[in-house]
Amino acid sequence: MELRNCTSCGRTFAYSGSEICSRCGNTDEEDFQKVKEYLYDHPGATIVEVSEETEVSEKKILRYLRESRIEIREEDNMMLDCERCGASIRSGRFCDKCSGELKRELTSVLKPKEKPLEKPKANKTGTKMHIAGMRKKDK
Numbered sequence: 095m096e097l098r099n100c101t102s103c104g105r106t107f108a109y110s111g112s113e114i115c116s117r118c119g120n121t122d123e124e125d126f127q128k129v130k131e132y133l134y135d136h137p138g139a140t141i142v143e144v145s146e147e148t149e150v151s152e153k154k155i156l157r158y159l160r161e162s163r164i165e166i167r168e169e170d171n172m173m174l175d176c177e178r179c180g181a182s183i184r185s186g187r188f189c190d191k192c193s194g195e196l197k198r199e200l201t202s203v204l205k206p207k208e209k210p211l212e213k214p215k216a217n218k219t220g221t222k223m224h225i226a227g228m229r230k231k232d233k
């Protein structure tokens with residue numbers, strides 16, 4: 095049995111494939127339903143709006159997006175960036191192009207790496223800046 099610290103409350107719990115403990119998992123599911131219902135009624139809402147209306151933290155909403163449990167309507171949303179190239183994506187962690195490339199890289203994992211990973215293109219104007227700006231407005 096592997097013990098981990100819950101990423102939500104910090105409590106130690108028996109790891110079973112989820113980053114959060116079962117106690118947080120229950121509220122997490124409730125929060126997720128709230129977010130989902132809100133997005134259903136208000137398609138195209140921003141993370142800030144959803145967070146204010148549902149009282150679910152922006153961090154959590156971003157996690158749902160990263161976990162592909164919800165997705166952003168517009169392709170060009172500036173809310174969620176590909177972790178590899180910085181392109182706007184609607185859910186998950188990588189854009190279609192990068193997830194394709196990453197899959198190919200995984201299949202050739204036994205070969206030695208020829209060159210180091212490229213730096214993400216959108217380093218200066220990446221997600222962090224957009225989200226920081228949104229948080230400020232939120233206060």
Ligand SMILES: [Zn+2]
Nearest residue numbers: 100103115118
């Ligand atoms: Zn917890």
Ligand SMILES: [Zn+2]
Nearest residue numbers: 176179189192
């Ligand atoms: Zn990408």
